[in-house]
Amino acid sequence: MKILVCITHVPDTTSKIQFTADNTKFDTTGVQFIIGPYDDYALARAVELRDQTGGKLTVLNVGESETEPTLRKALAIGADEAIRVNASPKDSFFVSKQIAHYAKEGAYDLILMGRESIDFNGGMVHGMVGELLGLPSFSPVMKLDVEGTTVQMAREIEGGKESLEASLPLIAGCQEPIAEWKIPNMRGIMSARTKPLNVVEAVSEETQAEATSYELPPAKGAVKLVDKDNVGELVSLLKNEAKVL
Amino acid sequence: MSVLVYIEQSEGKIKKTSLEAVSFAHALASKTGEGDVVAVALGTIEQGELAAVGSAGAAKVLHSSEEKLNAGVIQAHASAVAQAFTQVGAKTLVLAKSSLGDAVAARLAIKLNAGLVSNVVALPSTESGYLVKRSIFTGKAFAETEVTTENKVLAVKKNSVDLKTDGGDAAVENFDVALSDADFSSKITSTERATGEVLLPEADIVVSGGRGMKGPENWGMVEDLAKTLGAATGCSKPVSDMGWRPHHEHVGQTGVKVAPSLYIAIGISGAIQHLAGVNSSKCIVVINKDPEAPFFKAADYGIVGDAFEVVPKLTEALKAEL
Numbered sequence: 001m002k003i004l005v006c007i008t009h010v011p012d013t014t015s016k017i018q019f020t021a022d023n024t025k026f027d028t029t030g031v032q033f034i035i036g037p038y039d040d041y042a043l044a045r046a047v048e049l050r051d052q053t054g055g056k057l058t059v060l061n062v063g064e065s066e067t068e069p070t071l072r073k074a075l076a077i078g079a080d081e082a083i084r085v086n087a088s089p090k091d092s093f094f095v096s097k098q099i100a101h102y103a104k105e106g107a108y109d110l111i112l113m114g115r116e117s118i119d120f121n122g123g124m125v126h127g128m129v130g131e132l133l134g135l136p137s138f139s140p141v142m143k144l145d146v147e148g149t150t151v152q153m154a155r156e157i158e159g160g161k162e163s164l165e166a167s168l169p170l171i172a173g174c175q176e177p178i179a180e181w182k183i184p185n186m187r188g189i190m191s192a193r194t195k196p197l198n199v200v201e202a203v204s205e206e207t208q209a210e211a212t213s214y215e216l217p218p219a220k221g222a223v224k225l226v227d228k229d230n231v232g233e234l235v236s237l238l239k240n241e242a243k244v245l
Numbered sequence: 246m247s248v249l250v251y252i253e254q255s256e257g258k259i260k261k262t263s264l265e266a267v268s269f270a271h272a273l274a275s276k277t278g279e280g281d282v283v284a285v286a287l288g289t290i291e292q293g294e295l296a297a298v299g300s301a302g303a304a305k306v307l308h309s310s311e312e313k314l315n316a317g318v319i320q321a322h323a324s325a326v327a328q329a330f331t332q333v334g335a336k337t338l339v340l341a342k343s344s345l346g347d348a349v350a351a352r353l354a355i356k357l358n359a360g361l362v363s364n365v366v367a368l369p370s371t372e373s374g375y376l377v378k379r380s381i382f383t384g385k386a387f388a389e390t391e392v393t394t395e396n397k398v399l400a401v402k403k404n405s406v407d408l409k410t411d412g413g414d415a416a417v418e419n420f421d422v423a424l425s426d427a428d429f430s431s432k433i434t435s436t437e438r439a440t441g442e443v444l445l446p447e448a449d450i451v452v453s454g455g456r457g458m459k460g461p462e463n464w465g466m467v468e469d470l471a472k473t474l475g476a477a478t479g480c481s482k483p484v485s486d487m488g489w490r491p492h493h494e495h496v497g498q499t500g501v502k503v504a505p506s507l508y509i510a511i512g513i514s515g516a517i518q519h520l521a522g523v524n525s526s527k528c529i530v531v532i533n534k535d536p537e538a539p540f541f542k543a544a545d546y547g548i549v550g551d552a553f554e555v556v557p558k559l560t561e562a563l564k565a566e567l
Contacts, residue, residue, distance in 0.1 A: 013521065096355075128352070157438075209391070212390065223547045
């Protein structure tokens with residue numbers, strides 16, 4: 001089976017979110033970048049499926065050269081080869097165009113990615129790639145098993161889940177508990193150094209909805225503490241001050 | 246010309262978040278002069294439910310009662326909404342951000358060649374370009390996004406708009422949808438829903454428990470408080486990882502992200518990943534015996550105390566008041 005996993009290169013979940021002085025760019029000073037946490041689930045499941053069925057697992061990121069350590073980590077986790085589409089990811093449409101263009105040539109059986117990136121939280125790329133390639137797309141997928149060309153999935157819905165059946169090829173945006181995250185071992189880290197990481201150029205510069213400026217929410221005021229022996233005061237505050245009851 | 250709104254339903258009942266989308270569309274149409282709001286509803290809808298769509302601001306509802314559309318088959322819904330978009334000559338599609346809404350919106354953005362903005366928190370500004378404010382970094386920041394296409398798709402974040410209730414009656418028209426086998430290339434084989442309780446992603450009040458609850462046998466206390474408030478129950482990641490509570494109750498960065506009016510966290514220290522799932526809440530109350538728990542920094546109100554002592558007292562006080 002040929003599997004493509006698309007990963008994002010995002011600030012660590014514990015990063016302080018701040019922007020440059022003119023509020024037009026994310027300030028990366030002191031920020032550690034990681035594989036998107038949802039993409040990590042997609043990658044972990046893809047490694048398991050490749051190990052079960054054989055075939056090849058390719059990982060792809062749309063990003064400039066600073067994302068290569070993130071791709072090397074994906075190789076250390078178990079991907080066979082990595083592709084970097086050499087461009088700054090501008091919006092979901094731009095990223096989807098790049099992925100669809102690359103994937104069309106590769107005729108992948110399965111294209112997996114996280115349900116959303118944890119920076120822009122759009123959750124749109126899997127559906128856009130699906131529509132661009134004329135393939136079914138599903139998200140957020142929390143279980144995915146392949147038997148021949150039949151795929152059994154579970155997808156989260158508000159307050160529950162639905163089970164689905166579809167055929168390969170398809171696209172899924174993944175989330176837990178589809179697989180346990182995999183941590184690279186020493187053998188993986190060593191072999192990742194020699195696995196191919198190819199750079200391809202972007203196919204177009206088209207965007208449709210690009211972020212132009214950023215802002216932080218107003219600073220939170222200090223917590224108002226209520227004595228544990230006077231819970232009635234909390235009820236009164238919620239009712240009369242916060243007006244949420 | 247009209248603004249089209251995609252209405253989601255669950256077992257015949259229209260979702261409140263979709264009514265919020267209708268209210269958003271009504272305010273948008275008034276601002277931009279895009280005409281009336283037309284809603285498109287798919288599948289069997291309970292009698293009387295469509296009246297709320299009118300109250301929320303729609304002038305017309307296109308309703309396809311095709312039973313195959315009762316289940317939210319993503320491609321079929323995207324195909325049907327695209328047909329409605331063309332039929333009414335809309336330039337803007339509004340929908341609620343949700344599990345199904347996101348999946349459908351993404352496909353529609355390509356079908357309609359429309360710039361798509363998700364997690365929209367405010368009406369667009371149109372004085373200089375078409376600028377839409379959206380929530381990013383899981384509620385920790387906002388981005389102004391410029392949409393450059395003629396057609397637009399806006400997915401509105403829950404609780405970002407006041408629900409309009411004084412609209413008129415919406416005219417309901419039968420909507421004939423042409424669907425192909427390709428639209429149903431996937432099959433929903435079963436659906437499991439949490440029953441008899443308030444659904445977490447849509448709840449207006451959420452009561453969550455963490456490791457401080459010490460075990461699943463103590464959850465009755467959380468449920469009593471939730472029941473008193475008409476709230477949904479949630480939990481932290483360690484709690485669902487340990488199997489104390491089901492995964493669909495896990496609130497946080499990699500679980501369910503909630504945006505209720507009131508979020509009450511009991512025995513949860515407030516790891517950054519948990520905060521990312523709740524920081525869009527209007528009001529946060531934290532109950533924790535550790536005064537140094539980081540969650541207090543994100544809270545509006547707090548009680549430093551043992552949950553086993555404080556929560557039953559709070560439930561009694563609320564019962565007396567509500």
